[in-house]
Amino acid sequence: MLLNGSHGSEQRVVELFNYIDTHQDEFVQDLKDWVAVSSDSSDPLLREDLSNMVEIAAKSIRALGATVKLVNMGEEKLNDGRNIPFPKAILAELGNNSSKATVCIYGHVDVQPAKKEDGWNTDPYNMTEINGDLYGRGAADNKGPVLAWINAVKTYKSLNQEIPVNLKFIIEGVEETGSPGLEDLIKAHASFFSDVDYIVISDNLWLSRKPALTYGTRGSAYFFIEVEGGTKDLHSGTFGGIIHEAMRDLIYLLANLIDSSGHILIPGIYDDVAPLTEEERKLYEHIDFDLEEHQNNSGVNTFLYSTKEEILQHLWRYPSLTIHGIEGAFSGPGSKTVIPSKVIGKFSIRQVPNMKSSVVQKQVTKHLEDVFAKLKSPNKLTVSMIIGASPWVADVNDPQYAAARNAITKVFGVTPNMIRDGSTIPLARIFQDLTKKSVMMLPIGDADAGEHSQNEKISRSNYIQGTKLFATFFLELSKVHEELMAKNHPSVGN
Ligand SMILES: C[C@H](N)C(=O)N[C@@H](Cc1c[nH]cn1)C(=O)O
Numbered sequence: 001m002l003l004n005g006s007h008g009s010e011q012r013v014v015e016l017f018n019y020i021d022t023h024q025d026e027f028v029q030d031l032k033d034w035v036a037v038s039s040d041s042s043d044p045l046l047r048e049d050l051s052n053m054v055e056i057a058a059k060s061i062r063a064l065g066a067t068v069k070l071v072n073m074g075e076e077k078l079n080d081g082r083n084i085p086f087p088k089a090i091l092a093e094l095g096n097n098s099s100k101a102t103v104c105i106y107g108h109v110d111v112q113p114a115k116k117e118d119g120w121n122t123d124p125y126n127m128t129e130i131n132g133d134l135y136g137r138g139a140a141d142n143k144g145p146v147l148a149w150i151n152a153v154k155t156y157k158s159l160n161q162e163i164p165v166n167l168k169f170i171i172e173g174v175e176e177t178g179s180p181g182l183e184d185l186i187k188a189h190a191s192f193f194s195d196v197d198y199i200v201i202s203d204n205l206w207l208s209r210k211p212a213l214t215y216g217t218r219g220s221a222y223f224f225i226e227v228e229g230g231t232k233d234l235h236s237g238t239f240g241g242i243i244h245e246a247m248r249d250l251i252y253l254l255a256n257l258i259d260s261s262g263h264i265l266i267p268g269i270y271d272d273v274a275p276l277t278e279e280e281r282k283l284y285e286h287i288d289f290d291l292e293e294h295q296n297n298s299g300v301n302t303f304l305y306s307t308k309e310e311i312l313q314h315l316w317r318y319p320s321l322t323i324h325g326i327e328g329a330f331s332g333p334g335s336k337t338v339i340p341s342k343v344i345g346k347f348s349i350r351q352v353p354n355m356k357s358s359v360v361q362k363q364v365t366k367h368l369e370d371v372f373a374k375l376k377s378p379n380k381l382t383v384s385m386i387i388g389a390s391p392w393v394a395d396v397n398d399p400q401y402a403a404a405r406n407a408i409t410k411v412f413g414v415t416p417n418m419i420r421d422g423s424t425i426p427l428a429r430i431f432q433d434l435t436k437k438s439v440m441m442l443p444i445g446d447a448d449a450g451e452h453s454q455n456e457k458i459s460r461s462n463y464i465q466g467t468k469l470f471a472t473f474f475l476e477l478s479k480v481h482e483e484l485m486a487k488n489h490p491s492v493g494n
């Protein structure tokens, strides 16, 4: 029997944990090396470091003894008509024992933009440890968790312990731009995924200091509103006062998307939102969440809502709309006096069950065209949805969740906080829809990780304890899988 070999399972766990504890500085140095690569995926013309980062990750996974392939993710069409390839993705596999469960680990090695002058206390690409926190862009989102999975496997290999499950990896480099091309990649490599029993993702945060299991995320519909007023920028003295300025039109359109209470003004946008049932309402009572701590972590003085239930519901199960920025407008230092000829407003809607991107796209486009018509402006309006990622919700009775619960209890001594997440991981719903296989999110990011913010970090504790969690999860999942195989459970197998 796998777990009753020369080492009892308890003895194996002790050895695993001791190794992880005594090698934690190496693991931290590895993360520092990864954070040092500015793998920002936001600008398609500045992705050389990102491609390097994918190669570095591939090399680390290959060093585990895995078979690694770098596969194409398609091409991106630029505004000037050029097509450039997306960074390649990693597909890797380690082990193919038919009596074992096959777990596919998903992660991403691209990051959001970061500059010291944005207000970081340290260099975002020189990971700095302060009071047990590891500060750097990507430390939590998602390089730390990806490395924690690699550390867990490396620990088994270093101890010559048999890895209790077959492993596969899918690691991408464009998750932060909405995982374009990922659905086509999964379809093109259907055979790679055909023997996967479980997908596990660790690209989220805890909600409090209590370890968590995530069973839902919101989707993301990302829109560009382009208003074009002429063929070139103009002097605002020479032309200001006699033309319909594109920026004025755009600001008016943006102001008609959402009101000051957070209510989205797009007609019909709430029509498909799943009604709140009494059963769901009861779930919020048991969630570990410190409203004041969350507010302190956010750096804002007040929230739109004052109770735990309202805040969590509006983070998880109601849509939100955020205006992100304006491309083409002047935003540098100084006082440039120009009328921009073309500006692009950017906003996104976090979708929830049962909203559909195609319906949202129609509602948004019609609303903006109706508002624009009232302006009687000669300028040209173009509305485009550049990302349409769907929300995801899992069945918490899925056997993979039982294994994760057991692992969390073994490592942290508590039962997990069962939570959803307001952010988006496009792969989750794509994989769930395409393969009907089990998808689970097992986060190790701290609640105050500051994903996408200045001073993003992962605590050394969550990084190292998270490595132990992943190592234990392999053991617990192999137990659950063996029991299922014994019962010939319909959820297992291809
Ligand atoms: C949750 C994950 N760490 C993340 O940050 N995902 C992004 C994905 C996305 C959506 N639109 C563009 N990128 C997010 O939720 O913002």
Ligand SMILES: [Zn+2]
Pocket: 112, 141, 176, 451, 452
């Ligand atoms: Zn992110």
Ligand SMILES: [Zn+2]
Pocket: 108, 141, 142, 175, 203
């Ligand atoms: Zn992420």
